[in-house]
Amino acid sequence: MPVRLATTESDFAARFAAFLATKRETAEDVEQVVRAIIADVAARGDAALIDYSRRFDRIDLETLGIRVPQAEIDAALGAVDAETLTALELARDRIAAYHQRQLPKDDRWRDALGVELGYRWTPVEAAGLYVPGGTAAYPSSVLMNAVPAKVAGVPRLVVTVPAPGGVLNPLVLAAAKLAGVDEVHRVGGAQAIAALAYGTETIRPVAKIVGPGNAFVAAAKRLVFGRVGIDMIAGPSEVLILADRHGNPDWIAADLLAQAEHDPSAQSILITDDASLIDAVAAAVERQLKTLSRAEAAGASWRDYGALILVRDFEEAIPLADRIAAEHLEIATEDAEALAARITNAGAIFLGHHTPEAVGDYVAGSNHVLPTARSARFSSGLGVLDFMKRTSLLRCDAEALRALGPAAIALGRAEGLDAHARSVAIRLNPDHA
Amino acid sequence: MPVRLATTESDFAARFAAFLATKRETAEDVEQVVRAIIADVAARGDAALIDYSRRFDRIDLETLGIRVPQAEIDAALGAVDAETLTALELARDRIAAYHQRQLPKDDRWRDALGVELGYRWTPVEAAGLYVPGGTAAYPSSVLMNAVPAKVAGVPRLVVTVPAPGGVLNPLVLAAAKLAGVDEVHRVGGAQAIAALAYGTETIRPVAKIVGPGNAFVAAAKRLVFGRVGIDMIAGPSEVLILADRHGNPDWIAADLLAQAEHDPSAQSILITDDASLIDAVAAAVERQLKTLSRAEAAGASWRDYGALILVRDFEEAIPLADRIAAEHLEIATEDAEALAARITNAGAIFLGHHTPEAVGDYVAGSNHVLPTARSARFSSGLGVLDFMKRTSLLRCDAEALRALGPAAIALGRAEGLDAHARSVAIRLNPDHA
Numbered sequence: 001m002p003v004r005l006a007t008t009e010s011d012f013a014a015r016f017a018a019f020l021a022t023k024r025e026t027a028e029d030v031e032q033v034v035r036a037i038i039a040d041v042a043a044r045g046d047a048a049l050i051d052y053s054r055r056f057d058r059i060d061l062e063t064l065g066i067r068v069p070q071a072e073i074d075a076a077l078g079a080v081d082a083e084t085l086t087a088l089e090l091a092r093d094r095i096a097a098y099h100q101r102q103l104p105k106d107d108r109w110r111d112a113l114g115v116e117l118g119y120r121w122t123p124v125e126a127a128g129l130y131v132p133g134g135t136a137a138y139p140s141s142v143l144m145n146a147v148p149a150k151v152a153g154v155p156r157l158v159v160t161v162p163a164p165g166g167v168l169n170p171l172v173l174a175a176a177k178l179a180g181v182d183e184v185h186r187v188g189g190a191q192a193i194a195a196l197a198y199g200t201e202t203i204r205p206v207a208k209i210v211g212p213g214n215a216f217v218a219a220a221k222r223l224v225f226g227r228v229g230i231d232m233i234a235g236p237s238e239v240l241i242l243a244d245r246h247g248n249p250d251w252i253a254a255d256l257l258a259q260a261e262h263d264p265s266a267q268s269i270l271i272t273d274d275a276s277l278i279d280a281v282a283a284a285v286e287r288q289l290k291t292l293s294r295a296e297a298a299g300a301s302w303r304d305y306g307a308l309i310l311v312r313d314f315e316e317a318i319p320l321a322d323r324i325a326a327e328h329l330e331i332a333t334e335d336a337e338a339l340a341a342r343i344t345n346a347g348a349i350f351l352g353h354h355t356p357e358a359v360g361d362y363v364a365g366s367n368h369v370l371p372t373a374r375s376a377r378f379s380s381g382l383g384v385l386d387f388m389k390r391t392s393l394l395r396c397d398a399e400a401l402r403a404l405g406p407a408a409i410a411l412g413r414a415e416g417l418d419a420h421a422r423s424v425a426i427r428l429n430p431d432h433a
Numbered sequence: 434m435p436v437r438l439a440t441t442e443s444d445f446a447a448r449f450a451a452f453l454a455t456k457r458e459t460a461e462d463v464e465q466v467v468r469a470i471i472a473d474v475a476a477r478g479d480a481a482l483i484d485y486s487r488r489f490d491r492i493d494l495e496t497l498g499i500r501v502p503q504a505e506i507d508a509a510l511g512a513v514d515a516e517t518l519t520a521l522e523l524a525r526d527r528i529a530a531y532h533q534r535q536l537p538k539d540d541r542w543r544d545a546l547g548v549e550l551g552y553r554w555t556p557v558e559a560a561g562l563y564v565p566g567g568t569a570a571y572p573s574s575v576l577m578n579a580v581p582a583k584v585a586g587v588p589r590l591v592v593t594v595p596a597p598g599g600v601l602n603p604l605v606l607a608a609a610k611l612a613g614v615d616e617v618h619r620v621g622g623a624q625a626i627a628a629l630a631y632g633t634e635t636i637r638p639v640a641k642i643v644g645p646g647n648a649f650v651a652a653a654k655r656l657v658f659g660r661v662g663i664d665m666i667a668g669p670s671e672v673l674i675l676a677d678r679h680g681n682p683d684w685i686a687a688d689l690l691a692q693a694e695h696d697p698s699a700q701s702i703l704i705t706d707d708a709s710l711i712d713a714v715a716a717a718v719e720r721q722l723k724t725l726s727r728a729e730a731a732g733a734s735w736r737d738y739g740a741l742i743l744v745r746d747f748e749e750a751i752p753l754a755d756r757i758a759a760e761h762l763e764i765a766t767e768d769a770e771a772l773a774a775r776i777t778n779a780g781a782i783f784l785g786h787h788t789p790e791a792v793g794d795y796v797a798g799s800n801h802v803l804p805t806a807r808s809a810r811f812s813s814g815l816g817v818l819d820f821m822k823r824t825s826l827l828r829c830d831a832e833a834l835r836a837l838g839p840a841a842i843a844l845g846r847a848e849g850l851d852a853h854a855r856s857v858a859i860r861l862n863p864d865h866a
Contacts, residue, residue: 084844084847097544111530123777207810207811226666226806226808228811229811251856251859251860254856255856257856258850258856260852261850261851261852288852288855293851322558344555344556344558346824350827350828351828352828352829354829354833354860355829356857356860358850358853359829359837360827361853362841362844363841364827366550366552366825370825375659377662378640378641378662379822381823381825383823389809390814390816391779392780392781392803393799394781394782394788394792395769396797397785397787400787401787401792406520407796408796411572411796412794415604417727418694418726419725420691420795422687423790423791424791
């Protein structure tokens, strides 16, 4: 059964701290294996990809080819039923519209001393998107990762996706096509990450790798970080719902279960000031679980990691919410806006009774790749900036350097960096050569 | 002697690739040691900090105290000579002014379907700045890391700095005070990173850790990443200068040496279309080395990693510069702006003959913490955004959910996530409970 806490209990602080510290994942130690795979792909290229795919995915890429032909991608799109296709197109267009507004502006100015300053944003030259195989191969995740890259202007966007037994999810191919992905390669695991980082004959290297994956993929991303950029390492999903006595127990239960069905390690938390809502929601969850296709995962998540927390008032809830730093925060209270304004740690906030988190997962337009495991304290959801980098710009003319130079010389000397000082002094007074 | 390459040589492509692949750092394998230190600090707190500082820094923090008293910081500022103080204040003010312009704007809008969308930026609740001891303890680096955090609005900014033998660099304390740092603790190494990530009795934990350090510090940052945010792992510094026949060999040599003096692993590269400039610069470097206080480091860097590259024209230089992806790029050619516009991979670009990189290191206002080791292909210099995170905001009313809901339901079902679909459907039609 989910844990029940109340701030009125004398040991609440300790129980809440213990709840926060609960580990929901056991990190498999796969680093040595992954390190060897990466070195092998870096050394042998396509031949290594063919070997690993034969072993891990039971697929002969020597015959089938590593790159998925355009005709196969087109056929997958053609086979999508009309309702799903319309929904995917709506999602694609709304994600694009939302992320367009994130495009950063360049800046350039001349200050009072005549120094020209500024910065400029440019897209990375190529990005790789890892798409997991199996049950976690979601077309919505393809859109959420690929569309912001294309909005950023990334000229080359590469998808790698394992095809165990030769099978690719046609919805993943369709989403890749809709998002404007340039290449799809049927390779997965640490070997796919290695190929994206080091390049092979078929897969040219990229500058940035994004997308979720299993323990091998996560370890590979950590190991290639530095050679290429990576996004966050995604953990199991979580939702925190703040609701008062106006909350609808059935709706809240449905939202808690929508999170829980992802994974037995997912986490769903309700904080309320209404003791009777806690009982009503707990009962609704049990009722809804009975008719849920993924009842096993959802039930395990709710039983092992679910929480029902009673507070005296929402003033008490604010610091708790900031400590939980939830990936998804739903606020269904009387003055949801005012409460939202005072909580700073959350990946995304869903306001009011009619905003189930699932609309954000699919079609609202905001990104569903969000910081998990309390990392909303210091990181943000995926966005356009993840596919861009900023270059600062600086220009002095002789006069500006005369104004600024003496201070640079003073600091260079104070730090014992005489060549720094000289590089300025030599321009102000040729005798300094 | 520095390597000399020319694009006219038949084996240029291979030699350039080999040059790019040259490793300038050997990563010490300190992970096991660091892992143990972190676990110990997490378990024993201040007592562990006291033990490690006694062992590694020969200092008794039990007597002296972990936190540096405000009076000691004030005294350090009071002891700074007038010229250095004025220069530090100028740098602080210019860094603040530059970074103010990076403050991101929140956004909130209602779209055609009546869906309210947006996002909001907030500062991290606390940040830690690691400052190395010894020769690399630069007051300018304190300003470059601390001022953007304060501009971002970080309410609690903590400096940790080792005090080997009890000695702290007074300029570091002065810079911390000028930048508005809230706490300074005299502890360094992996134990300082552990304290910032896990907290001790004296040092409360932070959400983000920035700042350069040795192999132990870098390994500790990698290990605590995920629990807290970290900035990039800094490598040895580098400069690429593009210059034509109008380039002044003495000025170029001074700039190459300003980079080289940092560290024997630093790298200085000249690309030019003028063969005679290469000879003149090489001679000027040798001449200037003779009178340089840090001639040993600068000479080693220039000899081992320096490069002089001759191109037919600057059209050829553009892809080379993008592949080098230099931390610092100086462009001293006839049409520097046009060339700069076509090079996308660089941490910072210094335009024209009168913009030595050293003004950017100290007083221009742009940040001197920049991506090294080719990471300018995918990452940016330190800035205000590194101390903030973005929360997305979403609000539907009943009508907006009716417009958007069916597509979310379709995608939830297409992905086999029935509880997702139900969380929307239950609000549109109560029979779905």
